[in-house]
Amino acid sequence: MGDLIKDKDSLLGKEVSLCGWVDRVRDHGKLRFIMLRDRTGQIQLVVKQGETPEEAVKASNEARDEAVICVKGTLRKAPTKEGVEVAVREMSVLNRPVEPLPLLPRDSLSAILDTRLKFRWLDVRNPKVTKVFLLQAWVAQKFREYFSSKGFVEIFTPKIVGAGTEGGAEVFPVIYFGKPAFLAQSPQFYKQFSVIAGLERVFEVGPVFRAEPHHTTRHLTEYHSMDIEVGFIQSYYDVISFVEGFVKHLAEAMRKEELPQRVLQEYNVEPLEIPGEVPKIPLRKAYEILDSEFKKHIPYGEDLDSEGEKLLGQYVKERFKSDLVFVTEYPWKVRPFYTMRKEDEPDWTYSFDGLLRGLEIVTGGQREHRYERLVENVKDKGMNPKNFEFYLNFFKHGAPPHGGAGLGLERITMQSLKLENIREARLLPRDPETLLP
RNA sequence: GCCGCGGUCGUCUAGCCCGGUCCAGGAUGGGGGCCUGUCGAGCCCUUGACCCGGGUUCAAAUCCCGGCCGCGGCGCCA
Structure with missing residues (x-):
């Protein structure tokens, strides 16, 4: 993702294929933003009813925090921090948490160290x-x-x-x-x-x-x-x-x-x-x-x-x-x-x-x-x-x-x-x- | 090992000093709902905790004792 953002100019309008963890979902009902994270960075995915294929919309219902997903879509300009986003065409949810997360990776530094170490696999995702x-x-x-x-x-x-x-x-x-x-x-x-x-x-x-x-x-x-x-x-x-x-x-x-x-x-x-x-x-x-x-x-x-x-x-x-x-x-x-x-x-x-x-x-x-x-x-x-x-x-x-x-x-x-x-x-x-x- | 401080929803905390107003409050997370451009998204509903065991008391999250666990300081060391 880091590389993708670095080369964004040459990749604009191209089809990209990404896998990672769902860092956070901003759900507006018929419009849904998913922040996808891997070890190199984050990028925004967009799922929009009427624009995104029905199957992908359905799959995105399962994309909860820290689910592991792969997507294919088009890289395009957007008013995000990175300046780009991926308009999703295909999404598959490979794995999702089987229980509520005891520690949120994106927020793990606000927990005390003992808790962070207890759930270190989540903490280190931060x-x-x-x-x-x-x-x-x-x-x-x-x-x-x-x-x-x-x-x-x-x-x-x-x-x-x-x-x-x-x-x-x-x-x-x-x-x-x-x-x-x-x-x-x-x-x-x-x-x-x-x-x-x-x-x-x-x-x-x-x-x-x-x-x-x-x-x-x-x-x-x-x-x-x-x-x-x-x-x-x-x-x-x-x-x-x-x-x-x-x-x-x-x-x-x-x-x-x-x-x-x-x-x-x-x-x-x-x-x-x-x-x-x-x-x-x-x-x-x-x-x-x-x-x-x-x-x-x-x-x-x-x-x-x-x-x-x-x-x-x-x-x-x-x-x-x-x-x-x-x-x-x-x-x-x-x-x-x-x-x-x-x-x-x-x-x-x-x-x-x-x-x-x-x-x-x-x-x-x-x-x-x-x-x-x-x-x-x-x-x-x-x-x-x-x-x-x-x-x-x-x-x-x-x-x-x-x-x-x-x-x-x-x-x-x-x-x-x-x-x-x-x-x-x-x-x-x-x-x-x-x-x- | 010695000394000091502390353990409240999954998480982070308020309450403890000055016992009853606490069937424990908030935020975040979980579940459900509304929302077509958010970016810590927003709004509504809901779920969920006093570390364990004794004791004092009419009454204990709150006071006392023991245990377990955590944090820090010291000695020592990278």
């Missing part, structure tokens, strides 16, 4: 909701495009794993042929594996699972992580450069390409603003900024809380005209064991987080690739190297210096469109309470 997923697919495509162009190879790693990855986050247990197993909370070990295995530069887009009972607008128990890992880096700044390059690429494409522009316009939001040089602020400097600019105190050696992240996001937006900021050098105590510690200050690490419009969307850093140090780090975290033997073995036979990062797809979608709740950025969200549909 063109504004559809666009979330058009944008999300586009973001993932840009990610693949960017890293492929930088010589990264796409990998596909196990999601059923024999050991929890990071020690901190909770994992979902599964029974694997009688053996205890888990759903992967991160591809971390396997992307490092891939670098060490000689692929050097890898990326993956895939689901990750977190068994943390968060009740917030920014957490899901299942989400999509866009991961990279790269070997032979000089420092973790090389990793930041890759991430920065990607986000810049994304922001530029957002301004240039037709699809994101259309989506952003519907949501009435500005494209991401990313300056030539994205600000990079060591965490210890961030403490000072928050103290002096906002009188917000973060205990030394602690991670930022969500308010701190929000304020820092505000600060860089005003000061550097940037929607993105990298916070660097996190304390060893808040980072996982595989993170490389600073050579001169072992309580701090070569790691970073990236905040997009005040929300953490990426975490990364340089990894410890030296076997003995890695074992020390495991012990330092109070864990038993025996439990990580399968992973530690990777490092025994020539592991290059390397680092990487993981970006949250749903969070990027959410922040790009300024959605209020991350659940809006998933077709079928999983949170501690929601398992169906």
Whole structure:
């Protein structure tokens, strides 16, 4: 329908054939207007007694909201928004609702989110909701495009794993042929594996699972992580450069390409603003900024809380005209064991987080690739190297210096469109309470 | 996991604080009718709800307790 309206001048007076959903019927008795919708747009159909064949008039009686219909007719000029309409000649109703609609797609955004998710198949028919997923697919495509162009190879790693990855986050247990197993909370070990295995530069887009009972607008128990890992880096700044390059690429494409522009316009939001040089602020400097600019105190050696992240996001937006900021050098105590510690200050690490419009969307850093140090780090975290033997073995036979990062797809979608709740950025969200549909 | 707030027609809500005027009001949707140029079409008729279980009271949508469900904040995280 979108194409049809685009080419309307050349198609005027021609016979067209269309299928879609009935978005709404304006019934005047002997004159009836039907708005037909498909994923590309809407067009008005006219059924007029005396003009439209009797059979088609009869069929149009059955064309209720959200019925699936196909029509043939003539495209002609009309005083509608699109400037055209279809004078119906044939109509067939392929399917119609068997019960009153619990949620009207055209009006679904006025329902509360819980109701929308319960009847998600109706909610997503709302063109504004559809666009979330058009944008999300586009973001993932840009990610693949960017890293492929930088010589990264796409990998596909196990999601059923024999050991929890990071020690901190909770994992979902599964029974694997009688053996205890888990759903992967991160591809971390396997992307490092891939670098060490000689692929050097890898990326993956895939689901990750977190068994943390968060009740917030920014957490899901299942989400999509866009991961990279790269070997032979000089420092973790090389990793930041890759991430920065990607986000810049994304922001530029957002301004240039037709699809994101259309989506952003519907949501009435500005494209991401990313300056030539994205600000990079060591965490210890961030403490000072928050103290002096906002009188917000973060205990030394602690991670930022969500308010701190929000304020820092505000600060860089005003000061550097940037929607993105990298916070660097996190304390060893808040980072996982595989993170490389600073050579001169072992309580701090070569790691970073990236905040997009005040929300953490990426975490990364340089990894410890030296076997003995890695074992020390495991012990330092109070864990038993025996439990990580399968992973530690990777490092025994020539592991290059390397680092990487993981970006949250749903969070990027959410922040790009300024959605209020991350659940809006998933077709079928999983949170501690929601398992169906 | 801890803390706070909330559950009224299919949907979105009014009523709850200050119990009786509520066999619960409105909008939208469903069903029916009128209407030949609408575009949130209009007009008329109709349908349909107090989350569950206890308690207090002459009387409970309204007050109390428990359960279930939802929302948000925190910790934590993408």
